[in-house]
Amino acid sequence: MTTIAVFKWAMDPHDERVGVDGNVKWTANKPVAGDDDHAVVKVACDIAADGEVVGLTMAGGDTAFAAARGAKRTIAIEGVDPLAQPMELAGALARAIESQEGVDAVVIGDCAWQPMVPSLVASMLGWPCVLAVDDARKEVGSLVVTRRFASGTQDVQVDCPAVVAVAARREEENKPGMRAILQARKLPVENVAGDATGFKRFESQGTHAPETAPARIFDGSDPETAVAQLISALAAEGVM
Amino acid sequence: MESIWAVVAEGMSAAAVVGVAQRSGLPVEAYVFGDSELANRVASYGVSHVHWWSDEQTLPETLAMSLASRAKEDMPTAVVSSDQATSRVLLGAIAVVVDAAVAHGIISVAPSDGGVKVERYVADAEAVEVLCAPGPVVCTIADGVAEAEPAATPAPIEEMEPEQNGSIKVLSTNEEGEGANGLQDAERVVGVGLGVGSKENVALAQQLADAIGAEVACTLPLCDNYHWFEHNRVVGTSTQKISPRLYLSFGSSGAPQHMTGVRAAKVIVAVNTDPEAPIFRECTYGIVGDVSKVLPAFIQAVSK
Known part of the structure; x- marks a missing residue:
């Protein structure tokens, strides 16, 4: 076999x-x-x-x-x-x-x-x-x-x-x-x-930019301040 | 009448699958394989109808051809599901029987000019490609798409007769360890990558996780190359996917193999010294900074 x-x-x-x-x-x-x-x-x-x-x-x-x-x-x-x-x-x-x-x-x-x-x-x-x-x-x-x-x-x-x-x-x-x-x-x-014919396929209509919001980035050169800002944002999101 | 099928064979992505189907604007017929809690949850998302097979009595894979025959009769405009293994077996059978165009990782699907239009991320999510097909489409959804919200009135649930075709049967199920179970259910996860730098920082990550009631996960090299973690703590393409409400990543660059495992998290936070790290393109919040300085500050802040 x-x-x-x-x-x-x-x-x-x-x-x-x-x-x-x-x-x-x-x-x-x-x-x-x-x-x-x-x-x-x-x-x-x-x-x-x-x-x-x-x-x-x-x-x-x-x-x-x-x-x-x-x-x-x-x-x-x-x-x-x-x-x-x-x-x-x-x-x-x-x-x-x-x-x-x-x-x-x-x-x-x-x-x-x-x-x-x-x-x-x-x-x-x-x-x-x-x-x-x-x-x-x-x-x-x-x-x-x-x-x-x-x-x-x-x-x-x-x-x-x-x-x-x-x-x-x-x-x-x-x-x-x-x-x-x-x-x-x-x-x-x-x-x-090879034979890959006879199947339905998608046709591309082009691309556009994603609609995602950019990340909010904090400067970690002052870790305590950055962490405080982050925790405040996470609390507002309801995940912290 | 036109409809869209949402095939749900696991709980983690149920709301996301229904969410993509609902935004098509078509009535959603849900086909659910799982326990009664999952069927009830899907029914609460505002679908038209739930067809439910209990997975205690039926191995979903054995229903693939039966489900495909049903699709041949109904000819839904589109069939969507997650990329979980069982779901893909079901989708594969449907796609061949209804002669569909197939795509994976889509973020939307809708009827368009007598055909079907879908959108999906391309080039590491740098762009969204628009695709059109003349006939029915069968698609898996991308991770991290918007989920369906509970509706006022639950949909009727039709419990389907168990079926077995005998070609596949379960011999035994083995739990691998409690760590993986904890990760799958965790509301919060602290993840560490190579950039964590030292075992001392891994201990700090564990300390932070303990302080906020989180589980700890890692990228593959920390398990395979450094042996700092058991394999059931690895998250990524070849291991496991998780969907916590909060994923805190320390020292991970955001390699696609890892991000595939965490993209379903509601909020992703990245801490990395490199401002050009790819993870900063995928996270909700980030700190550009030294992990060994941010971790102690984090622990101190949440311990107050």
Whole structure:
């Protein structure tokens, strides 16, 4: 059976700028590895155990991210606008996943950059979906998934095939070394044409300035006076 | 008749979700997954109708396709919810079934010229982008939007039959620790970031929190790199979101990963030596000053 690990599929919104003409512009032109992607590959390897992990990416260039962390091969989706909207991104991913045989789980980052895409992919595939996942393991015909729940965690059993969206709690502790990366670059990469067409989309009508009130800033060079002014303001707000 | 759906699967953002839906000017149909207290609270916000599933009997995720089928029949103009995990599973199913345009982090939605117009922050909230779609839209709301106010007459609540499709079931629920629970419910939170500088200042932050009846939170590096806090005290993108009435931040620059966790606070106060720190663009009040001098002054002032 095959477990798919989706990586480098979303644009980093910190590369988003507003130009002098009021239009949104980007300083980058391709998806980058997200904060959750290293945990995605780890969870995919945990689920697969002795099975195959396949990396799936929407980024060009270096596609060895998953292979350097345990994937046996990688599929690179080409030709999809990196600024595609959530339904289009999910559609391109779902169509690429459907073209693979014997997939029992798709692991993807529960990405704050594109928070709707994992559940859209699941819905397009008609599979159950669990978000905010810490880890997962395979059992016969199902996955046992630990997800965040209120202030704690919850273990749920979900039938396979399923979509599991992982939210990393920490940065990657043991990054692959140069030797592992160079070896990963020798593993097979299949380039496939992406299809993100046929979905309703928003059209941008431009931007305007936010209507938020500016912050009231006190000079802290005299801490006692600044704190007194602040406490007075907070009392007026009814929060102190 | 045109309507907007407000999908509520957790209490923290219920008023904000209904608030965005109400400002569309359309009648609000609320779909609530939780306990009876949550259903009653949503009913008090001036919605037209509350459809309520008790989460003691139904795992909300198992209702995703059923809810989507209902949306296909009703064809609401828009469906809005928070970005909480359960809500997003429900929204994903609805969006695909009704063939909607999807956006996240919106601050408003309204019908416009036969379509739907939404607004959302872009470029770290430096601007608001206006988006239009021809058909139904499915959106998560941004943190910190204005909340719905209680109405004079509560809406009728229709308790829905429990359903299970068996594809997902709960095996066990584990509480991680009392600290996180305290943070989730706290009215006031004192947060510390890397700029707090020393463990002595962390102790002062704890002293201030004790003096004003607050919980203490931190940014991720103070837990991961310095090990000054347990993980359940971290607030931010990959950990937890909080919504106190007052969030006092000491020595945090305002990195997006942290601000995502506190943006739902009613009032944010920032103390930082750097007047250009991004947090001063997001706070309500700020003090440009040295944390090690402001904290003792704060403790002294509130202890009087």
